[in-house]
Amino acid sequence: MPSDDYKQYVAMDRLPSIWCPGCGNGVALKALALAFAELEMPPDKTLLANGIGCSGRVGDYVRCHRFHGTHGRTLAFVTGIKLVRPEIKAVCLLGDGDCSAIGMSHFVHSARRNVDIVTIVINNYNYGMTGGQFSPLSPYNVITSTSRSGKAEPDIDICKLADLAGANYVFRTTIYHVVEMKNYIKEALGKKGFSLVEIVSPCPTYYARYNKIGNIIKQLEWLKDKFIPIEEYNQMKDAEKENFFWRGRLTNRDLPDLYQHTRRSRG
Amino acid sequence: MPSDDYKQYVAMDRLPSIWCPGCGNGVALKALALAFAELEMPPDKTLLANGIGCSGRVGDYVRCHRFHGTHGRTLAFVTGIKLVRPEIKAVCLLGDGDCSAIGMSHFVHSARRNVDIVTIVINNYNYGMTGGQFSPLSPYNVITSTSRSGKAEPDIDICKLADLAGANYVFRTTIYHVVEMKNYIKEALGKKGFSLVEIVSPCPTYYARYNKIGNIIKQLEWLKDKFIPIEEYNQMKDAEKENFFWRGRLTNRDLPDLYQHTRRSRG
Amino acid sequence: MTIKKLLTGNDACTYAAINAGARFFAGYPITPATEIVELCSELMPVYNGNFIQMEDEIASIAAVIGASLGGAKAFTATSGPGLALMSENIGFAAMAEVPCVIINVQRYGPSTGIATKFSQSDVMAVRWGSPGDHSLIVLAPSSVQDSYDLTVEAFNLSERFRTPVILLSDAALAHVREKVEIREPGELNLYQREKPSGPVNGYLPYGTLHNNVPVMSNFGDEHILRVTGLVHQESGYSSDNSQIAEELVQRLARKIDNYQEELPAPFFYGRQAADLIVVSFGISARASLEAVNTVNSEGFKAGMLELRTIWPFPRKKVKELCSGAKKILVVEANHGQVREQLISCGFPPEKLRGVNKQNAEVITPSEVLLALKEENS
Amino acid sequence: MTIKKLLTGNDACTYAAINAGARFFAGYPITPATEIVELCSELMPVYNGNFIQMEDEIASIAAVIGASLGGAKAFTATSGPGLALMSENIGFAAMAEVPCVIINVQRYGPSTGIATKFSQSDVMAVRWGSPGDHSLIVLAPSSVQDSYDLTVEAFNLSERFRTPVILLSDAALAHVREKVEIREPGELNLYQREKPSGPVNGYLPYGTLHNNVPVMSNFGDEHILRVTGLVHQESGYSSDNSQIAEELVQRLARKIDNYQEELPAPFFYGRQAADLIVVSFGISARASLEAVNTVNSEGFKAGMLELRTIWPFPRKKVKELCSGAKKILVVEANHGQVREQLISCGFPPEKLRGVNKQNAEVITPSEVLLALKEENS
Amino acid sequence: MKKANVAINKDLCKKCAICVHFCPKEVFTIDQDGYPLISRLDKCTGCRLCFLRCPDFALEVETELDD
Amino acid sequence: MKKANVAINKDLCKKCAICVHFCPKEVFTIDQDGYPLISRLDKCTGCRLCFLRCPDFALEVETELDD
Amino acid sequence: MKNTWRTILSGSGGQGMGMAGKILAEAAFMQGFNTAQSQTYGAGARGDLSQSGIIISSEDILFPLIEKPDLLVILNNKSYGHFAPILNSNCNGTILIYDQDYAPPPKGKINSPSFGFTVVNKAREILSEKAACMVALGILTRLWIPLDKTNVSQAIQETFPGKTGLQNIKCFEEGLKLAENYPL
Amino acid sequence: MKNTWRTILSGSGGQGMGMAGKILAEAAFMQGFNTAQSQTYGAGARGDLSQSGIIISSEDILFPLIEKPDLLVILNNKSYGHFAPILNSNCNGTILIYDQDYAPPPKGKINSPSFGFTVVNKAREILSEKAACMVALGILTRLWIPLDKTNVSQAIQETFPGKTGLQNIKCFEEGLKLAENYPL
Numbered sequence A, B: 001m002p003s004d005d006y007k008q009y010v011a012m013d014r015l016p017s018i019w020c021p022g023c024g025n026g027v028a029l030k031a032l033a034l035a036f037a038e039l040e041m042p043p044d045k046t047l048l049a050n051g052i053g054c055s056g057r058v059g060d061y062v063r064c065h066r067f068h069g070t071h072g073r074t075l076a077f078v079t080g081i082k083l084v085r086p087e088i089k090a091v092c093l094l095g096d097g098d099c100s101a102i103g104m105s106h107f108v109h110s111a112r113r114n115v116d117i118v119t120i121v122i123n124n125y126n127y128g129m130t131g132g133q134f135s136p137l138s139p140y141n142v143i144t145s146t147s148r149s150g151k152a153e154p155d156i157d158i159c160k161l162a163d164l165a166g167a168n169y170v171f172r173t174t175i176y177h178v179v180e181m182k183n184y185i186k187e188a189l190g191k192k193g194f195s196l197v198e199i200v201s202p203c204p205t206y207y208a209r210y211n212k213i214g215n216i217i218k219q220l221e222w223l224k225d226k227f228i229p230i231e232e233y234n235q236m237k238d239a240e241k242e243n244f245f246w247r248g249r250l251t252n253r254d255l256p257d258l259y260q261h262t263r264r265s266r267g
Numbered sequence C, D: 001m002t003i004k005k006l007l008t009g010n011d012a013c014t015y016a017a018i019n020a021g022a023r024f025f026a027g028y029p030i031t032p033a034t035e036i037v038e039l040c041s042e043l044m045p046v047y048n049g050n051f052i053q054m055e056d057e058i059a060s061i062a063a064v065i066g067a068s069l070g071g072a073k074a075f076t077a078t079s080g081p082g083l084a085l086m087s088e089n090i091g092f093a094a095m096a097e098v099p100c101v102i103i104n105v106q107r108y109g110p111s112t113g114i115a116t117k118f119s120q121s122d123v124m125a126v127r128w129g130s131p132g133d134h135s136l137i138v139l140a141p142s143s144v145q146d147s148y149d150l151t152v153e154a155f156n157l158s159e160r161f162r163t164p165v166i167l168l169s170d171a172a173l174a175h176v177r178e179k180v181e182i183r184e185p186g187e188l189n190l191y192q193r194e195k196p197s198g199p200v201n202g203y204l205p206y207g208t209l210h211n212n213v214p215v216m217s218n219f220g221d222e223h224i225l226r227v228t229g230l231v232h233q234e235s236g237y238s239s240d241n242s243q244i245a246e247e248l249v250q251r252l253a254r255k256i257d258n259y260q261e262e263l264p265a266p267f268f269y270g271r272q273a274a275d276l277i278v279v280s281f282g283i284s285a286r287a288s289l290e291a292v293n294t295v296n297s298e299g300f301k302a303g304m305l306e307l308r309t310i311w312p313f314p315r316k317k318v319k320e321l322c323s324g325a326k327k328i329l330v331v332e333a334n335h336g337q338v339r340e341q342l343i344s345c346g347f348p349p350e351k352l353r354g355v356n357k358q359n360a361e362v363i364t365p366s367e368v369l370l371a372l373k374e375e376n377s
Numbered sequence E, F: 001m002k003k004a005n006v007a008i009n010k011d012l013c014k015k016c017a018i019c020v021h022f023c024p025k026e027v028f029t030i031d032q033d034g035y036p037l038i039s040r041l042d043k044c045t046g047c048r049l050c051f052l053r054c055p056d057f058a059l060e061v062e063t064e065l066d067d
Numbered sequence G, H: 001m002k003n004t005w006r007t008i009l010s011g012s013g014g015q016g017m018g019m020a021g022k023i024l025a026e027a028a029f030m031q032g033f034n035t036a037q038s039q040t041y042g043a044g045a046r047g048d049l050s051q052s053g054i055i056i057s058s059e060d061i062l063f064p065l066i067e068k069p070d071l072l073v074i075l076n077n078k079s080y081g082h083f084a085p086i087l088n089s090n091c092n093g094t095i096l097i098y099d100q101d102y103a104p105p106p107k108g109k110i111n112s113p114s115f116g117f118t119v120v121n122k123a124r125e126i127l128s129e130k131a132a133c134m135v136a137l138g139i140l141t142r143l144w145i146p147l148d149k150t151n152v153s154q155a156i157q158e159t160f161p162g163k164t165g166l167q168n169i170k171c172f173e174e175g176l177k178l179a180e181n182y183p184l
Ligand SMILES: Cc1ncc(C[n+]2csc(CCOP(=O)(O)OP(=O)(O)O)c2C)c(N)n1
Pocket: A051, A052, A053, A054, A055, A056, A071, A094, A095, A096, A097, A098, A099, A122, A124, A126, A127, A128, A129, A130, A135, C028, C029, C030, C031, C057, C081, C082, C085, C112
């Protein structure tokens, strides 16, 4: 059984975290630390880079290299880091808002360039840090602090977007599915090129409250029931699909990454 | 036969244009003016908005309302215009760089919101205005003034991107295919919601020169030969596909546009 | 009708905007300006206006500019990091002469700093964030009432001068709740932008000037409008002619700088011919005034100048009102950005004592009091 | 080895960067800085460095900052509109203390303005573009040789002070071709950033200060690095403590402002105790010097001060060198941005005549001459 | 037979009750202050789901018991 | 029989020769200054492709001839 | 004659500081007083320390924030750290009102007159800890602040619609009662 | 004694102004002169007007751009508009060299000594209009500028590799010849 090894990646002395009770960020942090431990990643060759947001504070509790830049730009910063330090394993852990609103362009271009980064998006369907406004990933019609009568904009599927743009690896899971989450973060860490792990996560303080999902337990149960394996999902009829979301591995390929591209052109 | 009506949309007295001989921008401008004329669009309810670039100067030669903002942001500006003036027919004519590099985020979000805009992208595969650097849409490995030994980054298909993001209408054509171009601009002008017409266009001064395509005639012939109807393309074997690009209509649907969405939520 | 309400600074700005006629808001949430975004999302539909949450601040100010060119009074709200992102398009609005209002609620910086905490360190950034020569208008409220009044004024000035106007609020003012007299639209003097009236044919968007400000059409109106961030002729078509460039850029400064008497004048409190004058703005002016009142009640002769227009810096007024002082205390929660402006007015540095605080907390009356007493002893 | 070459200003900057050790360039093309981007795309691979063309200027400066934190000397090049977009991340680099160099080739603004034409109107924007209190360094070359020398200096200062350094070039200098003595790396005094040497355990990225500058590790090195734009402790972990905030922000100013003697001093030409002094910078200083030489050869007593460090504004030096002058002419192709700084130095406005030009053309020797002669008659 | 030890650190626990509700063996109840209470440790299979799901590093499961 | 009139405005023409090369009926040749020359107007079908492809508004095709 | 009352409510995030501050301010406003109210904000509010400051005055309020409170209500232990500089100084002029179960003053350091009440537990009894501040408002209204209890009740009702309002009023009234019987 | 030569080449985009200016500067540099060269830039260069300025001096060059040329080469008509203020003033001290086929000076306004040559057509004969400036360099070198023709040839060769270089040198030499035979 894995031991306490994961704690070498966690700044235990800085806990408790600033997060609300039940928030998914801590669960993701633990899964990440466990994945690091199982892969025995050297902390000095491991970088956790974060966006700005509640999820962005994950880096306040780690012991490896840590970068925390400006809202939405993490992938652009890390593109620079990776070009000069290709040996670093870089994990960019971003919020849904950070990644898909202000950071949309960098997200698409990092995937297109296939930069060797594991991008973990903590998708709590809203801007937790600023008080629960909708994000581009919030489903249509949901209630948030800036959509009191329902979000009037369609969402977009960032997994499909990453796939289209050129990512090597794309996986979606939820905070409920902890074991799967840890395992696929590990799988992503083993890949070269751009990987996306989207983790749908509860925000009990805003999202669950505004949408009357109930407490954190109810929201986790909702994740458990609504997110079904992609294979199952694909066999559903369209009408049925509307009630579910898929989770699982969308993409797994081995296209050359940015570093390889740039070196190739040197002949 | 159509008469000189199109001239009411063109600032003839400002010609000749600043463009190099043979440049595709003038051809697109004419097609657009013809489409306007055939639809008898009132100039005071018609807006041409441009990005910054050679293609962005198209608006310097029109007689309808004209907007020319900052590089990459046109769609965001026009989102504001369209919300307060839904009755205006807005055409955003953008360069490939403007739209897919600095403007990527606004492009994806405008398509996602399905803002009622006809977006025409003049894709000359480079930044013409600043001297022929590669753009995100330039094909892999091409020679440009910032990729003398071949572009080391994959490109992305903005037609598929617009489709994934939520556009109602997506069409790709080339400057060679003038009749098709005019007709499908007209079709796009008849739609509600976000339309994309991508026009692959020659840049004899930089792109054709750097890539030894030869003069403008050769480049137009290249467009003629390489861009085949999507139906034909889809039936090709993968190996064969590598030598061709598709053109034609990828998307045509009638999802509600942003204005409808925002009004719906008012009940 | 005038009604009285208890409101926060952020809420007061929002109601003021609506009552000033704003019917378009585009924004991106950021602490400590978020409540303005949220309240707009609720109020705009009620007033048949538009609210849109854009993908970032660049897009937000862009949408605001677009809406304004469509004829709407439009605004956004942000804080330091967002303001920085807006700067390119603020420069565009200045160049293309698009009325718009930006509420900048200052927080502790630089960079992400402390998002929830207080500072007054954006004084220079609001003026100089965007490259190239141009003028713009910045107003700083010191109370919730003032947040209301100056927001209304911001819209008026932006329409009158066809220029971006920035309201410089802060994290403390944004969240304090005070009584406000809400004068509703009927009670307010609202400036409506001038619209072209002449023939449609041959109309030149930048061709008719009133007080150096062009009489411009809106998109969708029958007078065809042409707008560009390039140097442009009266027609709105671009030009790279030297003379046109010089005339345009100099007019962009002149149209504001020569009409400063139309901008909110500083308030002066206390003894007019005082030896000791405190200069301040925003919520620091409140602490300052309390301190000045205290010392005056103890027999001092101190005066207090509250800046309300920050840019263009009201040099003439400041010189006039402070010229007699032996010592001027400039109270501000930053490194001394307004103090620099007083030096530019010609006051010798030795005369100017900065009472500064940079620890993310507000300046308190007793801190100002201490400084005043030191100066008098 | 020192070799002589004919180069443009843009090329000189690029070779200087390479010779100063820059091995990372990220940029986005923009007139008139494009040639730097293009030349880097060719040279970086040759020098085993990295070139990347990012999706915009925000991403460009971000990648530069990232690369610098990875240990590379890194830079970008841009012009007005791009500079505006970079301002948020320049503030971040100031806050997180990341060495990096930004070459800002001024063009005619505001906004898109005239992309190919000349101006010196970014003097304030380079300093104040980013909100919050912090200092930074701006150098302005006046010749192609100077473009080379000050670019090398920019890298040195940015490593020495761990701060963004902006090189303020312009469209004229960027494209003029002049002789340059290229001192190659062996000849240059290159400053290498200090690296931590103590034990790996318990290392605090912001914990060891030399001259107020932290001795920081790089990402991927064995001393674990933590970087954030939030107010942070010595550990690099975030904090919202008032005292930590104040100490940090004040140090960001102090670490530069207190060491100004290490920054390039102004050049003084002509008569030291002159009645008439011309102050200028950049290519306008060349026109000024020619004019000053001309009048002096005709028997005038004029002096000429060429600013090389623009920010922090070299007040002490300027006061020292200009204090005797009866009249100071400030020659600059903008509305008078440097003249304002001289007022801030305490020179009375009446003494300061602005020789300005805003028509997108360079200021010529005969224009300065005319002004000089007017003053002397 | 005890298969695992479960320990809760009240200094870190935020009383979210996730461990309580999602333990497949219903090992936990809630005490009067809202903290999880290990009530049926004998049922514990050592699956560590409670550990994996605890957002606050407040819960540890030791599965390789010495005895 | 003439089906159309073709006119070239030399003030606008930039001599790109697109009209020349892509006229399906080879109506044009090139004159000594590089401008297109309407040499075989009789072959012209009035398809207007030259007009549509001219980037510089330098070429007009009139198809509804009066006579 | 006293004409300004500066009150700070201090406790933890879930005890309704902000709401209570706002209610007090609204009640004062109804009664024609000038008033200014502020509260801790943002990430901090999620954590352990939450505060709200209310100035009530018959004069103009110049500075709207509170440097030194006349009345300080403390509902959790952590708050003492924050106010130590005030409470420990001599002649501070601050009256301390504390929760006697959860926030007894630390020994030997407090130089303010101090009064303990069963605030939190009383609220829990009736509704939940969230209403703790309503009990505190009752105490303040009865003993120190010149507000009419009907105004406070009305302000509560306007803040919390329906049943929750009534329960909160109940808490407020319990506070009034606690104060009535307090051996002052 | 003359020690500074300020030359401006002016014509249209396709006539190689920039290249020629650079070549002249390189040749001067080889010969140990100080030199500064500039050219019109950007969108303008695509259009009708293109210019290049070259200062060659045995002294330090203070201001690197040209206010008033000593030598002005004009290869298209449009350029006259731009230089009218100089050419029309009395005692301007500027020598005008023009293409006699394509840029004859407008009548009655020019107060400079002026010299016409067959520049463009000569270049077309040998290579193409693009080489027009090479012919002009020959003329300048022969008659006005103190440069060694071998240096100019070398600079041309270094700029244009291989065959194009030789053709351009040919044009340059034709320029030298034209000047030689010119009835000055
Ligand atoms: C330029 C800029 N704009 C806005 C903000 C304010 N802001 C901070 S976090 C955030 C969004 C957070 O949402 P998300 O990325 O989903 O993270 P979460 O808090 O939900 O984990 C915003 C808008 C900022 N810090 N910088």
